[in-house]
Amino acid sequence: MTIALVMAVVIVAFTSLIYLFTSSEMKDQLDQSLQSESTRVTRLVEAKTDWTASGYCEVVGSPACSKVIGSKDAPGDNGKDLPVTDAALGVAAGTHRPFYANTTVNGAGVRMLVTPLSEDRALLTGLPTAPVDTAIARLAIILVGFAVVGVFIAGIGGYLSARHGLRPVRSLTETAERVAATRNAGHRIGVEGTDELGRLAAAMNTMLAELESAQNAQRQLVADASHELRTPLTSLRTNLELLERADLTDTLRADLQAGVRRQMVGMGALVEDLIELARGEEHIAADDVEMQSLLRHCLERAAQNRPGITYRLASPAKAHDDGPEAAEPLCLVSGDAPRLARLINNLLDNAGKFSPPGETVTVTAxxxxxxxxxxxxxxxPGFAGEELGMVFERFYRSATARGLPGSGLGLAIAKQTVLAHGGTIEAANTGVGAAVTVHLPLAAASTP
Known part of the structure; x- marks a missing residue:
């Protein structure tokens, strides 16, 4: 509607300018014609030809009328010829400049020019204004009609343009109302064009897609958690019911109590994994984390948890050295230190779990x-060929891992953390075992 209003203002202004310019030009032409007639009559009078000034202006019958007055004449206006005014007498006496004036003769409009003559006289020349007035009135009617039609067309065009332009807004509003009413983020807005409204609709669709993905992930997480918690809870309830029996031997009671403790520890670890998995969409704190120090710390922790496995950190040049070795460059990664530590711990724990006692887990940075x-x-043993595409899925456990402790969430959490930090992760078999490789972007402060 703003465009239509601007167009209407432009049309009105344009027609007004045309009217003012055209009417001014027509009046100027009338004055020029009046000047030419006055000059012609002045020459006849000064030449003292046989010329008689008309006493009455027959406006309709003749194109012009004229009258000679003297400075001693009495002023007056009988309405039937050109009026003698004090100003006209002043022109005859030489005390007033020539001038134009609008007057009425015989009830009709006349444009009058008063010019000086010799011998204290002045010439009054008049031309009827009816033709010019009629033409100007006719022009005004035409321009007003044009302006009305133009404003009407501008209004219709503005309405249609606004209706078409605001279609994405209506669609956006309807979609937002449907999402609010149904809590279903699967609805989408039809995107048309690349203007601001089109970009708004595209942004809204992107937001809805992200919301739908989050809802699906939440539902999947709740379903997976319910499934994974059902079995240990059932086992825990059974053991607790057995412990209530009075006929249990001390040995069996001790075994059941140890089993309950193991199940509670396992459930605690599962809950922690679920909490970590649920944090996947949280904002990553942008701190510079020195990865070599973090790796050494995680290796020390892994060695304490699994004393039967040797953990070592090696650079490419020192891959065969014994003991942890830090790479020379300063490796800073922008991210969340606790989550990066959890990532490394998951990878080390997973590698140690599948390594035979006495073997070595090697970390290369x-x-x-x-x-x-x-x-x-x-x-x-490495990954089975058909498992490589599934090792990062939630709760996936290979056939060889089902007898080992764990929730099946370690690699899923690792992948989620890596993606949240803008990196990539992949798994492969090396011929002598399995390898998981993580790529993370370095912070700007890192040294090559």
């Missing part, structure tokens, strides 16, 4: 341009 590569390699 290298930099390539603006990227850091961390590889955790074990000497276990």
């Amino acid at each position: 290298t930099t390539h341009g603006q990227e850091m590569e961390i590889t955790v390699q074990d000497r276990g």
